[in-house]
């Protein structure tokens with residue numbers, strides 16, 4: 033019998049009262065191990081499988097020799113050392129702790145993931161653009177799956193209207209930084225994952241720096257300038273992008289910028305004009321849809337990391353949640369693509385707001401038509417001034433909130449031309465919508481038709497903020 037010290041690795045020390053080594057009396061290496069485990073069921077469960085053999089991801093070293101490689105059970109002398117080295121399939125240095133082995137055990141059972149795949153996930157770095165509807169399921173599932181480092185770029189605060197779909201947040205987060213809430217939630221879910229936050233607006237000046245060094249970018253942005261910016265930056269850096277987009281009940285997913293695959297510009301050379309590209313805030317979105325699309329994006333990101341399966345490279349998945357159909361279109365890499373083609377014209381980041389026509393022109397209707405603010409409107413009302421107050425939103429918006437008590441009348445924008453004859457040309461018109469953008473175009477058209485019309489600056493949202501905090505706004 034010899035006194036043998038068994039070295040315990042850090043992750044297993046909680047199971048042996050925090051000790052770094054345990055001394056046992058035994059004559060051989062296997063006997064020493066048996067002594068250690070016979071009195072410690074929890075440690076045994078970590079190290080030994082149901083078949084009584086050491087689990088495949090556990091190695092025990094006798095000096096410099098792996099016990100697994102030794103045919104005979106070596107006899108040991110007083111003071112000899114055994115070392116338990118968990119995980120590390122091929123001698124890499126990533127390793128999974130005992131806690132991680134347990135946490136990811138349902139992954140380890142899948143041949144396509146296994147220990148090697150899980151170690152790949154642990155080494156992987158995925159950057160999420162946006163922590164909103166798509167970013168929520170992306171962040172939650174990638175964190176749960178054990179992607180080692182997850183970055184999130186966002187600069188918004190949580191708004192009550194976000195909670196219908198942005199499942200990273202709860203009611204108590206309203207009014208606070210999205211990234212602060214998100215990081216706390218993700219760390220609570222899986223403390224093994226490093227969460228890096230970039231609380232900033234992604235712009236041409238910072239995109240290359242922020243996107244550099246990630247294995248995969250997952251684009252959950254909600255506007256065209258950011259989409260083109262992310263695409264171009266990722267193509268320039270050679271990072272694949274998992275693209276997802278949503279509109280009401282419809283979604284799209286693809287993988288852009290992979291080797292040999294097309295990019296977003298190969299599919300959409302130019303953005304639609306801003307008036308044909310309403311945001312979620314303007315068009316609405318079915319709350320579950322980003323859950324479906326973001327979860328598919330998370331699936332694709334994990335597949336790219338594992339190198340398993342057939343990624344959505346060169347394929348655009350179209351989802352219609354109302355009919356519940358999934359269709360697939362082929363996308364080819366465009367040799368003339370300005371960013372990923374054979375002779376690219378975009379070799380550095382450009383001004384994406386200008387490219388997408390988002391930045392209002394100085395003579396755009398919104399800034400050039402005569403307008404009054406909500407204070408002025410209230411003064412007009414108090415003075416009993418003769419004017420007509422017209423709401424040009426849609427009927428479903430009118431149902432949420434309106435200025436009917438102030439005498440407003442609903443005339444949706446597209447019905448206005450046919451109703452011009454009913455308007456009283458003797459009284460000035462005050463036109464409003466939600467925030468004053470659509471109504472500015474109406475004012476422009478009305479003035480061209482000879483009416484005296486002014487726009488309500490900031491729309492009904494500004495009215496609610498100034499005078500009616502109880503009014504439901506959207």
Ligand SMILES: [Zn+2]
Nearest residue numbers: 295298369372
């Ligand atoms: Zn391209």
